[in-house]
Amino acid sequence: LAKTTQPISMDSYEGQEVNITCSHNNIATNDYITWYQQFPSQGPRFIIQGYKTKVTNEVASLFIPADRKSSTLSLPRVSLSDTAVYYCLVGPPRGSNYKLTFGKGTLLTVNP
C-alpha cells in the first residue's frame, strides 16, 4: 500500500478552518484516500473518503488534485472537541473489507 506523509502536529484556534495535507506520491490507480479521526481513549473513526476532485459531508471536505499525489482534509470552523489525531490512509474503498494501514497521523490541537 502507498505510504503517506502528513504533519506530525498542528495547532489552531476555535472557529478557524483547518486544512491538513497528506502526501501519497505512490498512490495506485485503484487506491482511494480515506481519513480517520481518533479521540483520546477511543478507536479511530471514519471521517471521509474520496477518489478524485472534491468530496464533502457533514463533517469535512476532502480535496484531491488531478495527479492524486496529495490530498487535503478541510475542517470548517473547528471547535475544542475537534482536538484529535487525524490519519490519512490510501487503499481499497470502504466496503472492500481489506486491512487498513495507518501512518503516524496528525495531532490537531484546537485552542480556545
Place this chain on the structure above:
Amino acid sequence: EAGVTQFPSHSVIEKGQTVTLRCDPISGHDNLYWYRRVMGKEIKFLLHFVKESKQDESGMPNNRFLAERTGGTYSTLKVQPAELEDSGVYFCASSPKGGTNDPVYFGPGTRLTVL
C-alpha cells in the same frame, strides 16, 4: 445500534502471565479485525476474521498470540505468556460483508500494560 465493544478497557499484568481480550463486534458484521498500537508506533493490523474463519493473520507477531471467533460472533485475543513488548492498545474493529459502502468501525480499545 451498539458499536464495537471491548473488554476490559485496561489490563495490567506481570510478564509471563496470560491475558485474554474480548471483542464484541456490531451485530451482524461478518468481518472482525484486531489491530494494536504499541508505545510510540503506528496502529498495526493483526488479523482479520470473516465469520469464524481467519481470512488474514499476517500481522500476528508470534505464536504467543491466539485469536478465536467461535460461532462467528464475539472474538477473543489471548496473549500467553505476555512479554513487556506486548504492552499497548489493542483495537477491535468490524465491518459488514462485502458489497456495502460501510467503513470499518473501531472499538475503544483495550490498554494492556505488562510489568
